[in-house]
Amino acid sequence: MNAQLDYVEIRDLTVEFDGFVAVDSVDLTLLQGRVHFLIGPNGAGKTTLVDAVTGLANASGLVRYGSTDLLGLKPHQVVRAGVGRTFQTATVFEQLTVLQNLDIAGGVHRKARSMMRARRGIPSYVEEALDAVGLVDLRDRPAGVLAHGQKQWLEIGMLLVQDAKVMLLDEPVAGMSAEEREETGELLRRIGTERTIAVIEHDMDFVRTFADVVTVMHAGKVLTEGTVAEIQANQKVQEVYLGR
Numbered sequence: 001m002n003a004q005l006d007y008v009e010i011r012d013l014t015v016e017f018d019g020f021v022a023v024d025s026v027d028l029t030l031l032q033g034r035v036h037f038l039i040g041p042n043g044a045g046k047t048t049l050v051d052a053v054t055g056l057a058n059a060s061g062l063v064r065y066g067s068t069d070l071l072g073l074k075p076h077q078v079v080r081a082g083v084g085r086t087f088q089t090a091t092v093f094e095q096l097t098v099l100q101n102l103d104i105a106g107g108v109h110r111k112a113r114s115m116m117r118a119r120r121g122i123p124s125y126v127e128e129a130l131d132a133v134g135l136v137d138l139r140d141r142p143a144g145v146l147a148h149g150q151k152q153w154l155e156i157g158m159l160l161v162q163d164a165k166v167m168l169l170d171e172p173v174a175g176m177s178a179e180e181r182e183e184t185g186e187l188l189r190r191i192g193t194e195r196t197i198a199v200i201e202h203d204m205d206f207v208r209t210f211a212d213v214v215t216v217m218h219a220g221k222v223l224t225e226g227t228v229a230e231i232q233a234n235q236k237v238q239e240v241y242l243g244r
C-alpha cells in the first residue's frame with residue numbers, strides 16, 4: 001500500500017438485523033484516487049455497508065480511516081472525521097437557495113464559521129464547490145426547483161464544502177440523462193484524484209465508463225473485486241449479477 005495515499009480499511013464488517021446477516025464479514029479497501037464502484041443485485045448489502053460505515057447501522061468489525069475507527073461513531077462524528085455520503089433521494093433544504101444549502105453545509109462543519117460570517121462574503125470554499133459541481137448559474141435558485149440530477153450535484157457540493165475526504169455516494173446517476181451521467185462521471189474523476197470515492201451503482205454503462213475498481217457484492221458478501229474487464233469476465237459475477 002502506498003503510504004502517501006489516504007484509504008479506508010474495512011475488515012470483517014458484519015451487520016445483522018434480528019439474526020439476518022445483511023453484511024457478512026466484508027473486507028474492503030477504498031483507496032484515494034480511484035473511483036471505486038460497489039455493485040450487486042438488490043439486497044446484496046451495499047446500502048447497509050455504507051450505513052455501517054457512516055454510523056447509521058450497528059456493525060461489528062473494523063472500519064478505519066486514518067487513525068480513527070469509524071464504527072461506533074455517530075453520523076455527525078463520522079462527517080467530522082472527513083467521511084460524507086449522499087442518499088438516493090437527495091437531502092437538501094428545498095426552500096433555501098443552492099448557495100444557502102452549501103453555506104449551511106459548510107458552516108455546520110467548519111470551526112471558522114463565525115469568522116467567515118463576520119466577513120460577510122461568501123466563503124471561497126463555497127464558491128469553489130459551486131463551480132466544481134457546475135451550479136454557478138443556479139446559485140440563487142431555491143434547491144426545490146432543481147432537477148433531480150442537479151440536486152445530486154448539490155449534495156456532492158455539500159460534501160465538498162464539508163471537506164469530506166471520503167465520499168460514499170448512493171446511486172448518484174439514477175434518473176439522470178445520458179449527458180448528466182457523463183458530467184457526473186467527469187465530476188467524480190476530477191474530485192476523486194484527491195479523495196476516496198465509493199459509489200453504489202446499478203447503471204452498468206456508467207460503471208464501465210468511470211470505474212477504476214469494482215467490488216461485486218452478493219448476499220452480504222464480497223463476491224469479487226477487480227477492474228471492469230476482470231469483473232465482466234468473472235463467471236460467478238455473470239451468474240449472480242449480470243444474469244439476474
Ligand code: ADP
Pocket residue numbers: 017020022040041042043044045046047048049
Ligand atoms: P442493497 O443496497 O445491496 O440493495 P441493502 O443493504 O439495502 O441491499 O439490504 C441488504 C439486506 O438487508 C436486504 O435483504 C434488506 O431487506 C435487509 N435490510 C436492510 N435494512 C434492514 C433493516 N433496517 N431491517 C431489516 N433488514 C434490513
